[in-house]
Amino acid sequence: GDSVTQMEGPVTLSEEAFLTINCTYTATGYPSLFWYVQYPGEGLQLLLKATKADDKGSNKGFEATYRKETTSFHLEKGSVQVSDSAVYFCALSGASNTGKLIFGQGTTLQVKP
């Protein structure tokens, strides 16, 4: 079945460092891909998404490109801030069109001043 694998955390960076969180997926057909973020004490929020190959999703300085050839959707940010400290989840929505999401296990990011 469909699945998502994320790099394990926690990831600890200094402010203004470059961030990459790896995400790879297994799916039949052409899934949509998402990054969700969970800030401390808050609910899951959609960060960005891409619905077809080579699409780039972007929001709040974060980017991810849908790479079908490598089945990846890595999250990147050029310069992280302390306020980016959160848990990041990669997810896919498969070809069934029900919209149900399959999530990775999450990666905790801690940014230190």
Place this chain on the structure above:
Amino acid sequence: GAGVSQTPSNKVTEKGKYVELRCDPISGHTALYWYRQSLGQGPEFLIYFQGTGAADDSGLPNDRFFAVRPEGSVSTLKIQRTERGDSAVYLCASRQRQGNTDTQYFGPGTRLTVL
């Protein structure tokens, strides 16, 4: 505007008891999802409603779990004969599909602890 709300925010119960968890979706959203998030894991799909009907309940772990959405708005997740392994955060999401927008909005979750 109001987001997805879930009640209670925390529920502590004893093994073997029955619990109900409530979700109020965003007004007008016809699609509603339940997920379960165990500690240190990503959310796992449980059930999907389109309107009043359960369109996909393939994620329900066993017949102790049941969910309803009788009027196509509020949904209740029901767990019978709770077990310690049911302890998790239960998340509800509603979905907006309009034009190029297709987004699930999550509630804050109900943390269930089974003693």
